[in-house]
Amino acid sequence: MSEATATTAPSANEPKRAPEYEERSRSNEVLSDILNGNFVISILAVLFALVIGAILIAVTNEDVQTASGYFFAAPGDTLGAIWNAVSGAYGALFQGSIYNFRRDGFLDGIKPLTDTLTFATPLIAAALGIGIAFRVGLFNIGGRGQMLIAAACAGWVGFSFELPWGVHLALALLAGVVGGALWGGLVGLLKARTGAHEVILTIMLNYVAFYLISWMLRTPGLLQAPGSVNPKSPAMLETAVMPEILGPKYNLHLGFLLVIAATIFAWWLLNRSSLGFTFRAVGENPNAARVAGINVKNTYVYAMLISGGLVGLAGVMQVLGTVTTGFSAGIDAGIGFDAITVALLGRSKPWGIFAAGVLFGAFKAGGFAMQAAEGIPIDIVTVVQSLIVLFIAAPPLIRAVFFLPKQGVRRRTVPSVSKEVTAK
Known part of the structure; x- marks a missing residue:
């Protein structure tokens, strides 16, 4: 006699469970x-x-x-x-x-939050520049040098010329951003034309910028304040100082609004522009981007120009917004290196960098x-x-x-199917 085999097909009266399993799997995913x-x-x-x-x-x-x-x-x-x-x-x-409950009134209690935003303003600007370089596959650790050059350019315009308030501030701001962009673009140019690594270039240019600014601050007629024995610049003219956006009671200045605009610009650049697509393509795989017809060398130059300009914006905010009584070679205050941490925490995404x-x-x-x-x-x-x-x-x-749960592991519930086994 032949042996009967087990049947696994559900009976007609048994409810179908496949949709439920699929729903569970989808929710688990x-x-x-x-x-x-x-x-x-x-x-x-x-x-x-x-x-x-x-x-x-x-x-x-x-x-x-x-x-x-x-x-x-x-x-x-x-x-x-x-x-x-x-x-x-x-x-x-x-x-x-955030908020000090011990102070009288809401306006006094909220002052710590404005201090937080004041400290965050140059950090966000510098981290945006470094984050853009990260998205292109470049490790820009030259924030200190780019900030120093930008601060020197903006500061020189800020104390050297007597101009109307709006014009003077705009020119000082533009000078600082251009200075930082050129200092960063030099890294991109050297990498594109000579193949030098950007980490080595940015480290060396940090030292070059520091000692260059230090020399200029000790030299009369350049950045040194007249009659000063200390390596310090003159104070910024009032027409070149960023105004407080909430009044003199708070330290929060116009730079915070500028950094919001910079964050929007960085988001648009990376996610909505053709240049941003080029940046992301080169950052993902420069060889594949080159095969696709993208000029990788020029992309490095463009990326470092924009990166240096945004980092330079942080230096401008320091000299025109935070320290307006004259700056020294320590005007960067370690922001150039802290911005690397902020960019990593924000995962090189503009709004993530803003939150970080x-x-x-x-x-x-x-x-x-x-x-x-x-x-x-x-x-x-x-x-x-x-x-x-x-x-x-x-x-x-x-x-x-x-x-x-580990990434990529899907937990699925295995359906229990009743088996009808017939005896021999």
């Missing part, structure tokens, strides 16, 4: 895409960095160290000290960067308040910023910490 998206990973990286920052704050706090000496006798004292240290530090960070710049502006504005109010070292904020970049650069670590 959507959920996986959301959890593995850049935005969620960035938010979780910031939260994880803040948690580690809280641990560092607790470990270095004197009250916590004292209470931990008798932890087993009174564990509540240690936990309370940890809570007071961490909540006090992050509370001061919030009140120093505001976040880092909040860290800078709130960090001083945290140090003054709670005695927390300002270095803790720097550590948190560094950890954010580290975690942004290591998405698998964030997925492992928060138990997120």
Whole structure:
């Protein structure tokens, strides 16, 4: 006798489950895409960095160290000290960067937010330039040099000529942007014509710009203030100073509106223009772009010109908006290097860079308040910023910490099908 075989076909009365399985699979795919998206990973990286920052704050706090000496006798004292240290530090960070509840009235309480935006303004401008270079496959770490050259050009126009307010400010702004663009474009030109690596070029040009500006600030008749023994420029004329957009009570100046316009321009350039398509094509694969007929060498030059101009805009904001009483060779204030961090956190996308710049502006504005109010070292904020970049650069670590599904792995529910087995 022959053996009967198992049948797996569902009966006519059994409901069809395929659409339900497809719906579950589709929803799982959507959920996986959301959890593995850049935005969620960035938010979780910031939260994880803040948690580690809280641990560092607790470990270095004197009250916590004292209470931990008798932890087993009174564990509540240690936990309370940890809570007071961490909540006090992050509370001061919030009140120093967003809103201060201790001040009278809304207008006084909102001043920390304007300080945050003031700190963020040059960061965003410089990071936009560096982000555009990243999208073309160029690693522009010459922000310091480009800012110094732009600040020198804008500052020289700002204190040398007596012109009407609108004309004077516009010319100083244009001079600074052009100076930064030419200094950045020099990198693109050398890379295109000689094949030199942009990292080496930008590092060397940073030193060239620093010592060049330092010499000019020590030389009478160039950038040195008349009668000054210090390497410092004259103060900017009032007609070349960016006005405060909210009044003299706040430090927020016209540069913030300019950086919003720069962000819109960068978004349009990268996503809506033919030149932006060329930038992205070269950044993805320069060899394929060359085969497609794109002039890769010229693209490098154009990209570095625009990158240097945007970074130069940050230098202009420093000398015409923040430090208007005369600048020195340290006018860049480390913004050229911090902008690399902001561009990485924003993933080289204009609006992502804008948000990252505001976040880092909040860290800078709130960090001083945290140090003054709670005695927390300002270095803790720097550590948190560094950890954010580290975690942004290591998405698998964030997925492992928060138990997120691996990217590209789809979790599907296998349907259970009843089997009818006939006996022999």
